[in-house]
Amino acid sequence: MYLNIKNVFSTLIIFGFLLSTGSCNKTTEKEQIDKTEKPADEHGEEEAVTIATLTEEQIKKVGIEFGFVEQKELTSTLKVNGLLTVPNNKKGNATSLYGGVIKTLNVQIGSYVKKGQLIATISNPEFIGLQEDYLTVVSQINYARLEVKRQQELNAGNAGALKNLQSANSQLRTLQTRRSSLQKQISLMGMSPGSVSNSNLNSLLAVRSPISGVVSQLFSTIGAYVDVSTPIAEIVDNSSIHLDLQVFEKDLPKMKVGQIIHFTLTNNPETEYDATIFSIGASFENDSKTVSVHSRVTGNKTGLIDGMNVMALVSLDDSTSPAVPDSAIINTEGKDYIFIVTNKQSEEHHDEVEGEDHKHEKEEKAPTEKQASKSINFEKVQIIKSVSALGYTAVDFIEDLPENTKIVTKGAFFINAKMSGGGGHDH
Numbered sequence: 001m002y003l004n005i006k007n008v009f010s011t012l013i014i015f016g017f018l019l020s021t022g023s024c025n026k027t028t029e030k031e032q033i034d035k036t037e038k039p040a041d042e043h044g045e046e047e048a049v050t051i052a053t054l055t056e057e058q059i060k061k062v063g064i065e066f067g068f069v070e071q072k073e074l075t076s077t078l079k080v081n082g083l084l085t086v087p088n089n090k091k092g093n094a095t096s097l098y099g100g101v102i103k104t105l106n107v108q109i110g111s112y113v114k115k116g117q118l119i120a121t122i123s124n125p126e127f128i129g130l131q132e133d134y135l136t137v138v139s140q141i142n143y144a145r146l147e148v149k150r151q152q153e154l155n156a157g158n159a160g161a162l163k164n165l166q167s168a169n170s171q172l173r174t175l176q177t178r179r180s181s182l183q184k185q186i187s188l189m190g191m192s193p194g195s196v197s198n199s200n201l202n203s204l205l206a207v208r209s210p211i212s213g214v215v216s217q218l219f220s221t222i223g224a225y226v227d228v229s230t231p232i233a234e235i236v237d238n239s240s241i242h243l244d245l246q247v248f249e250k251d252l253p254k255m256k257v258g259q260i261i262h263f264t265l266t267n268n269p270e271t272e273y274d275a276t277i278f279s280i281g282a283s284f285e286n287d288s289k290t291v292s293v294h295s296r297v298t299g300n301k302t303g304l305i306d307g308m309n310v311m312a313l314v315s316l317d318d319s320t321s322p323a324v325p326d327s328a329i330i331n332t333e334g335k336d337y338i339f340i341v342t343n344k345q346s347e348e349h350h351d352e353v354e355g356e357d358h359k360h361e362k363e364e365k366a367p368t369e370k371q372a373s374k375s376i377n378f379e380k381v382q383i384i385k386s387v388s389a390l391g392y393t394a395v396d397f398i399e400d401l402p403e404n405t406k407i408v409t410k411g412a413f414f415i416n417a418k419m420s421g422g423g424g425h426d427h
Contacts, residue, residue, distance in 0.1 A: 064411030072323035073315035093231035100124035213237035263312035
């Protein structure tokens with residue numbers, strides 16, 4: 001009996017020892033697993049980097065540009081081709097009323113001139129003869145007045161014949177008519193008749209601009225002979241420029257007076273202009289099946305020239321949607337993003353690990369106050385793209401943006417590259 005109890009007691013001690021050993025082994029294995037997995041799970045799941053910081057010098061060097069989300073009519077529009085034109089009553093040719101040789105040419109193509117501004121001068125000896133005739137007639141009129149006065153005195157004393165007085169009056173009126181004609185001709189030459197004298201005979205004819213506008217063409221050079229049928233320069237008033245759209249017959253019912261048009265130049269698709277339809281044609285253009293729809297350009301007209309081809313979008317309703325320039329959008333891993341300016345800090349400035357070593361590392365990486373004042377933070381925001389036209393894309397935002405949020409309109413690719421190369425945590 002004593003032996004049995006002793007055997008049972010020994011068995012229990014051995015069993016307890018085995019249990020204790022197994023538990024320790026499991027604890028050791030768990031600790032080893034934890035130590036192995038801890039670095040990977042230390043921060044939980046790897047979070048995508050969404051903040052990047054660039055200095056003003058980097059921003060300037062790369063050419064990053066800023067803007068805002070705009071409201072555009074892109075969802076219900078009709079795309080058409082068009083041509084910029086200037087009405088004929090806003091074009092003018094500077095011409096000479098007399099033939100002659102060009103002595104001076106005072107403008108160049110692209111020069112802005114005001115109505116009446118001197119364009120060129122023309123030389124011709126006949127101009128001197130015209131002034132000579134004028135001075136001769138003026139002298140003859142003075143003599144004719146004296147003759148009329150003398151005949152009036154003779155007639156009053158019954159010493160002269162009435163027909164002599166009538167003849168003197170007729171001669172005076174003829175000379176006065178001749179003087180008026182010569183005065184008009186001299187005025188058309190660009191001179192003041194009152195300035196013409198025996199000591200001031202001008203051999204140059206002034207050619208002046210008929211309207212205010214820009215010199216679009218020059219047809220002559222210094223030394224060339226011109227006559228009344230030869231224009232010297234063409235002046236165009238681009239402030240009255242119109243946009244003529246070529247609309248197909250099937251789309252004509254969609255056109256209405258007052259509709260808004262957004263258009264870009266074929267040689268400069270980055271700049272957008274606006275126009276408003278004011279007239280719809282009633283006949284087909286030549287042999288085509290298109291009708292001209294006339295619109296008046298509004299707002300900015302810088303860079304618009306008569307004859308330029310454009311690509312236009314006609315808004316068919318008043319609905320608008322948020323839109324950003326195409327250059328503002330980047331695509332990463334099948335998703336579309338834009339960058340906004342934010343006050344959030346870059347992930348590289350947030351070290352979640354406590355301890356003197358990490359704290360010291362954080363202090364070394366932290367920018368000085370001077371450096372921080374010259375940096376801008378950018379946040380990557382996901383969007384959903386919609387219709388694209390004229391360099392803009394309608395977008396929806398996963399999360400609403402604060403009003404007047406500044407966005408990156410150019411250079412988003414560089415910010416994304418900076419973020420991809422510099423993101424994450426360094427340990």
